[in-house]
Structure formats: structure tokens, C-alpha cells
Amino acid sequence: MLWIKNPLGIFTANDLDAGNGLVVDGGKIVELVPVGGQPASYTSVFDASGHVVLPGLINTHHHFYQTLTRAWGPVANAPLFPWLQNLYPVWARLTPRSLELAVHVALAELLLSGCTTAADHHYLFPDGMEDAIDIEVAAVRAMGMRATLTRGSMTLGEDDGGLPPRTTVQSPEAILADSERLIRRYHETGEGAVVQIALAPCSPFSVTKEIMAESAAMAEHFDVRLHTHLAETIDEEEFCRSMFGLRTVDYLESVGWLGSRTWLGHGIHFNDAEIARLGAAGTAVAHCPTSNMRLASGTARVLELEAAGVPVGLGVDGSASNDASNMILEARQALYLQRLRYGASVPVERALGWATRGSAAVLGRADIGQLAPGLQADLALFKPDELRFSGSHDPVAALLLCGADRADRVMVGGSWRVVDGAIPGLDVAGLIAEHSAAARKLVAG
DSSP: OEEEESOSEEOOSSSOOOTTEEEEETTEEEEEOOTTOOOSOOSEEEEOTTOEEEEOEEEOOOOGGGGGGTTOGGGTTOOHHHHHHHHHHHHTTOOHHHHHHHHHHHHHHHHHTTEEEEEEEEOOOOTTOTTHHHHHHHHHHHHTOEEEEEEEEOOOOGGGTOSSOGGGOOOHHHHHHHHHHHHHHHOOOSTTOSEEEEEEEOOTTTSOHHHHHHHHHHHHHHTOOEEEEESOOHHHHHHHHHHHSSOHHHHHHHTTOOSTTEEEEEOOOOOHHHHHHHHHHTOEEEEOHHHHHHTTOOOOOHHHHHHTTOOEEEOOOOTTSSOOOOHHHHHHHHHHHHHHHHOTTSOHHHHHHIIIIIHHHHTTOSSSSSOOTTSBOOEEEEOOOSGGGTTOOOHHHHHHHTTOOOOSEEEETTEEEEBTTBOTTOOHHHHHHHHHHHHHHHHHO
């Protein structure tokens, strides 16, 4: 039983008092120790007097493979649709080994930023990439993290009025068969799940209504979640009107997706009535502030979404539109972007809440995202001892206001996965070298 004692600061994502730390045993939090208190029982101590303790951060929207196309010149200054049209042919050259490297880079970067659970949206399955999700599962387990891996899909090629090239499009039969295979093989249920599978047709401009409806039926049958991009840009809204004769939320409802099983990437361009409908249905939103700013897509109405009952979490989005995989920095961006919209009174703690408890709700999980007895011992410990923190007074607020970007310690299920700012056993220099070479090759063709 490990007592993480006397933290410099602690954020529980709830109203519980853990001012003198918490006790971990058997992979779970077994006790919160209030200010001035002592644990009922413990066998070892970790002195956290120099650390700020948070629940492990949770990333609700990413595209791991995109670490291979960060800061690519031809799309550095492009909005979403031209950005995609230029990148699709590059991404179509993805190989199993380049994906494996990309996933390891994304996961390592996330873990070092204090992230313990990540959702990935993988929708690229060109020839030779049939085992893409299997590759991701292996990488998640090797890194000792948790993940919701979504079996994405694209069925609407450019010759049918969509955006993706034909080489990246699959048949509905192939998509559904592989989706069922992945659910049966990998999807875990219950507390402490390490790998979960969700179904994720990519976006209104890359899939047909038929695969949306068939995915929804399969998700209900197997009791897994649904994910897609929606209402990211005005262009997408206009596409939905032109292609389907519907606004985005009407489209969502028409294919059986307007419900609590669904979470949406971005969710920016909703009107008041649509926000109310999403809230009544319990449909969740992954807010991706950095990506939304990078592509000038717009600003999600997060406070109004939450007020309507929409669960809201954070996502770093793909590393070709962020171009990083850093959850603590994403919380800072969310804080500042929402303050720009709603005013300076949006609290630091609310942004941290989106990255923890809110994100857990988006992924349909009640066992992570907070510090409370009985929940998983997923923790992120930050050490605000760098020059940027000198002179700061509130250690929790300083993480966002002073720009923390790297965790000193990270625990997943009671096991330390980051120690002294490094991932034990990971050859970072070697990974960077091989990943960078794969990135250059992918772009060069």
C-alpha cells in the first residue's frame, strides 16, 4: 500500500479532500488523506511535497498515424478541406511499420504529458493495412496505457462525391466484418479496462449514410461506443446540406447516432436548438482547441454544451493539425480559447476537469478521471520547479498558467509508467531516428 504523501498541490476533479495525499493498493485508489490526516494503513511512502497531483489526463480524440506528417509545408497554411485533399495521397502510402512507429511516438508523447488513457480514430486502411488496429493494440499494451481504439472507415470516395481517394476507401462488408472481429478479439468491459473498441465512420464527407446506420446497429448489438467527426467546419455543414439535404445534427439523427453511445470530434458549428438536442440525447463532444485554431475551424461553445447536458472532454486531435500530442498543453489551450469566448472567469479547474472527469464521461468510463476511493490509480504528477514556474503561488493553477508541458511521474493502474520525466526502457533517441526516417519516406513517396 503506497501513500503518495503531502503533495504540493492536488486536483481531485471532485469535492473530496485529498490535501495530504492518497493511498494506492492493487491498482486502485483505496483512500484519500485529508489535510492534516494520516492513512488508515500503508506500507510505503512516496514523498510528493514537490509535486502537483492530478488524475491521469484523458485524450478523447487523436489520429496517431498523423505524427508522420507534422508541420508539412504544403498544408501549413490550409483550412480543413484543402488540408485533407493534399494529405490523403500521402497517408495512402502508410505501411504497417510506419504506423507502428507513429503510434509509439504518439503514445510516448501523450504519456510524458500526463495522459494515461487515449482514444484514437484510425480510418485509413489502404491495401496492406488490414491489421492497423491490431498494431495499435500491441503498442498500447507495450506502453502500459489505456486506450479506446476506434475502427474508423471511409466509403465515400472522390469519384462518388466525397473527399478521400479511392485507394483509401473500403466496402461496407469489409468494414463491418473487421469491426466485429476487433470487438470480439479485443474489447474489454468493466472497471480497469485496458483496451476498448469503438466504431467510427470518419466524417459526413467520407462515408455513406448506409455505413453510418449499419455501424450504429452493430454498436448497439455489441454495446460499444460510436465516434465520428461532426460540425468541425462551415464547409462540412454545407456539404451535409448539399449531399444529404440535412444539417449536421439532423443527419446524425437520421442515421441513428443521436444518443448517449456517441461522441463527436470537434462539435463546433451547432445552433442553440441543436445544442439542446445533443444535451437531451446525452451525445458527447471532444473539444480540440489547438487543432480548431490551427485550421481556423472555429470555437466550440463548450460552456453552452455543458449547460445543455452534453459531456465535454478534450482531444489533442491528429498530429498533422495540432501538431503535438500533449494533453497538459491542450488543457491550457482549452482554458484560454474558452476564456476568449466567455471571459476571464472560466476557472483553471474547469479546464482541468475537461481533461479528466469530462473526458472520462465522453468515453463512457466511470472508473477513471477522478481521485476517489475505488477508482483506478491513474495519476499524473508534475514538478513545477523549472524557471517558468519561479514566482508562482498557486501550484495547481501554475500548471496551466505557467505552461507545464511534461509530467515528472505518471502512474497507470498502480504502476509507474513515467519516472523522473522518462519512460523506463524506452529508447527515445532510437524511436525518433526511425520514426523521422519513416516520415520522410512517406512524404517523399
